[in-house]
Amino acid sequence: MAKWLATPFPPVNICFFDSTSHRSPCFLYRRLNNGMLGGKKFTSLNFMEWKRRRTLIYAVNQDAERAFKKTVEVDRLIDMLRDANDQELQTLVVENVLAFNESFWIRLAARTETCKSEDDKKDYEELASLLMSIVDRLVHKTNEKIESATDVLKAILRPVVDEKEETPWPPRDPEALILMERELNQREQEGQLDEGFLAEVNAQLRQAKEDGDKPGLEAMLRKVLQLYASRVLSKRSYAKKGNEVLTAEQFLEDVIKAPEAEWNKLLIDGLTLGKGEISPEDLYAVINKRVERTLIRTEGGSYQQRILTEYLKGIQSRAEEIVQVLEGGTR
Incomplete structure (x- = not known):
């Protein structure tokens, strides 16, 4: 008896007897395989x-x-x-x-x-x-110990702290503030000013307020938070819309980047009631818009959200005070 096996397409022939016989199943199968498939010789x-x-x-x-x-x-x-x-x-x-x-x-x-x-x-x-x-x-x-939040804060305050006597504020040496800001910027760039760091600053600030006998420490801790907020908010600019410069947004960004001691002059020079071209209403509008954006982009209830929004609201409060003074002067 002949034995043969044929698999479905694609065909593979396995023959166990002489394939020269015209009666062989393998021969017949090969004839089919060598026929025309879809009009093409296979x-x-x-x-x-x-x-x-x-x-x-x-x-x-x-x-x-x-x-x-x-x-x-x-x-x-x-x-x-x-x-x-x-x-x-x-x-x-x-x-x-x-x-x-x-x-x-x-x-x-x-x-x-x-x-x-x-x-x-x-x-x-x-x-x-x-x-x-x-x-x-x-x-x-x-292979090193990552610094704690307390260590990071100490490093930032080191240029302005006097270990021998009560720390004066502002520092006697103006260069100390520059060094302090430079250290804070470096730490922020390295990702070290996280929620743990902000919580540490707030805890130290709260303790300094309760003690009531370290006004210099309280002031420098506030300065740390101001520098932090200024740096983070300055990373994102909304002053350009295509090729157009939005003057109110640009003005707000100039104030955000400036030290708090310079806010009064900037506001007087920039607002219409003073020497500038920005109306108080336009400034308040862009501040509120920036607050909304900050609330959207930060975690609800976080120290970061609170610090950034308080900084913006601080600018608005200062602007309102300046407006009151300027309006009083024009009456």
Whole structure:
């Protein structure tokens, strides 16, 4: 008895007897296989080529599927990082430090470039800058003890603190304030001014108020919070809309960046009641808009949210005082 086996298309012939016989099932099967399939001669060479192409297509599909899954994973991480608060962000970076490779930064850059609004684009740019700082700090601090919030605050205050006697305020040496601001900016750039740091400053400030006998310390702690708020708020500009410069927004940003001691002069020179072109109503409007943006972009109830909004409201309160004085002078 003849034994033969034929698999469904694509055909593979396995014959266990002499295939020269015209009565052989293998012979008949080969005749079918060598016939016209779809109008095209199907030979063993055609089959090998088809099989090779199918293997290549399968490999390409597998690579594409892996790349897609990787992109989904990176996008999920980016979304988590974008929505995290300061403390969560630090934790996420530590837990996913190996994920911050070339593919991650390329994907983050691609998402930044495809943003539909300038606000979203700036959010991603700020996130990228902060992540780079945290990762860089993490790499350099791997074998070192990361400083506590108290250590960071001490380092910032060191230029203005007099360890031998009661600390005067303002400092006798103007250079001390410059050094203090420089240290704060460096620490902020390294991602060290997080919620833990802000909580420490607030705790120290509350204690100084309760003690009531350290006005110099209380003043310098307030200065730390002012410098922090000024730096964070100055990172984002709303003064340009296309090629147009929004004068009220630009004026507010100038005040935000300036030391508190210079606010009075800036407001007098900039408001219409003084020497400028910005009406009080326009200034109040952009301040309120900036407060709303800050509330949206910071965690509800966080120290950061409170400090930034209080700083903006402080500018408005000062502007209202100046307006009252100028209106009194014009009556």
